[in-house]
Amino acid sequence: MKLKDKVALVTGSSQGIGQGIVLRLAQEGANVIINYRSHPEGAEDTLAKVEAVGGKCYMAQCPKSHGFTIKADLGSVSELQQLITESIEHFGKLDILVNNAGIEKHAPFWEVTEADYDAVMNVNLKGVFFATQAFVQHLIATNRTGKIINISSVHEELPFPNFAAYCTSKGGMKMLTRNLAVELGALGITINNVAPGAIATPINTKLLNNPEKLGALLQNIPLGRLGQPQDIASMVAFLASADADYITGSTFFVDGGLLWNYQEQ
Numbered sequence: 001m002k003l004k005d006k007v008a009l010v011t012g013s014s015q016g017i018g019q020g021i022v023l024r025l026a027q028e029g030a031n032v033i034i035n036y037r038s039h040p041e042g043a044e045d046t047l048a049k050v051e052a053v054g055g056k057c058y059m060a061q062c063p064k065s066h067g068f069t070i071k072a073d074l075g076s077v078s079e080l081q082q083l084i085t086e087s088i089e090h091f092g093k094l095d096i097l098v099n100n101a102g103i104e105k106h107a108p109f110w111e112v113t114e115a116d117y118d119a120v121m122n123v124n125l126k127g128v129f130f131a132t133q134a135f136v137q138h139l140i141a142t143n144r145t146g147k148i149i150n151i152s153s154v155h156e157e158l159p160f161p162n163f164a165a166y167c168t169s170k171g172g173m174k175m176l177t178r179n180l181a182v183e184l185g186a187l188g189i190t191i192n193n194v195a196p197g198a199i200a201t202p203i204n205t206k207l208l209n210n211p212e213k214l215g216a217l218l219q220n221i222p223l224g225r226l227g228q229p230q231d232i233a234s235m236v237a238f239l240a241s242a243d244a245d246y247i248t249g250s251t252f253f254v255d256g257g258l259l260w261n262y263q264e265q
């Protein structure tokens, strides 16, 4: 168990990659906070799975379960600050922040509305910025080190026509991580990005239901399959653990080789 006694918050963990990360961190012994925006049933499903992989609680003052769900919209700074506060109140501290919540909107650049631009940037970049700030303030106040892991994308590097705001947000996340690695290093706080390729989650429902597009995409993935949430979760568990204490400011691509073999269809 790499994360015994640790407390981790995973944003947007009612489904998909976030749910996979929560389960893996719990299996490694962490106490986990499951965040959702609008699907309490998804968060409850994640919690039930956490309890099923269960084991005992390792904290000195144990809550009943070693998982906990909190509703908060990561696009709202006041709500995400409340999320961090409640997480700390529940388990007494926070050691690991996984900024996973993210959305994308499809449109040609010349048709992107201000509302869609704001929706993407508020969750994918502004939300990450201020959730990280609130977490760092807690670590400074308690004089402790911690780990920040951002779920970025191959599109922090790779252009994706018709997803300009999404790519802008993930490119911004890349630079935020580099900047904070330098600024937070002296505090013993590490920050890294995990950049998924094509993962089988609800964000890709349209693609998964289109055999022609899916077949073309698979041709571009050297390992010949879509990724699964657990492929991302195992990298997050590593970066959250003491095994990664000397790693900061880096992006780790978990993409089956897609980034270096991509051809737009």
Ligand SMILES: NC(=O)c1ccc[n+]([C@@H]2O[C@H](COP(=O)([O-])OP(=O)(O)OC[C@H]3O[C@@H](n4cnc5c(N)ncnc54)[C@H](O)[C@@H]3O)[C@@H](O)[C@H]2O)c1
Residues within 6 Å of the ligand: 011, 012, 013, 014, 015, 016, 017, 018, 035, 036, 037, 038, 072, 073, 074, 075, 100, 101, 102, 103, 123, 151, 152, 153, 154, 195, 196, 197, 198, 199, 200, 201, 202, 203, 204
């Ligand atoms: N699936 C992929 O192929 C893929 C590839 C690259 C990057 N990613 C990134 O991985 C992360 C997770 O995506 P996923 O594939 O699991 O997608 P998903 O749509 O299944 O899950 C996204 C999660 O974020 C939550 N969320 C969205 N807006 C929120 C908000 N305002 N407040 C709180 N939660 C909110 C959703 O409720 C959901 O739980 C995202 O940041 C996404 O950009 C996914």
